[in-house]
Amino acid sequence: MNYTIYPEEKCDFFEILPINDLPSGERLFVELGDIPIVIFNIADTFYAIKDQCSHEDLEIGDGDLEGHDLSCPHHGAHFDVRTGEALTLPAVEGIPAYPVRVRKGNLEVGLPKE
Numbered sequence: 740m741n742y743t744i745y746p747e748e749k750c751d752f753f754e755i756l757p758i759n760d761l762p763s764g765e766r767l768f769v770e771l772g773d774i775p776i777v778i779f780n781i782a783d784t785f786y787a788i789k790d791q792c793s794h795e796d797l798e799i800g801d802g803d804l805e806g807h808d809l810s811c812p813h814h815g816a817h818f819d820v821r822t823g824e825a826l827t828l829p830a831v832e833g834i835p836a837y838p839v840r841v842r843k844g845n846l847e848v849g850l851p852k853e
């Protein structure tokens with residue numbers, strides 16, 4: 740599910756860290772509730788997806804990133820980190836993608852309200 744297109748009021752936002760602590764080209768692993776999340780800074784734009792491949796539910800956040808294309812280190816499925824969309828087999832379903840915003844210099848990730 741691509742939650743980045745949700746209206747902000749349908750999400751609860753959680754402060755993660757100052758944006759200066761996540762420079763361009765870096766990624767950060769966090770856990771919100773029981774959801775593992777990986778956040779990417781790609782050319783000073785931030786993206787957050789669940790750190791779980793839709794193929795076999797394994798971690799994906801350490802995969803190679805080319806542009807916005809993240810490849811799973813396990814069986815090679817590719818995903819678009821902007822939307823979570825699955826781009827290649829063996830994945831057929833997307834990964835949840837979460838909205839990211841900046842407030843007072845801090846990065847915040849939004850999770851959908853229950």
Ligand code: FES
Nearest residue numbers: 792794795811814
């Ligand atoms: S677990 Fe990611 S492609 Fe299989």
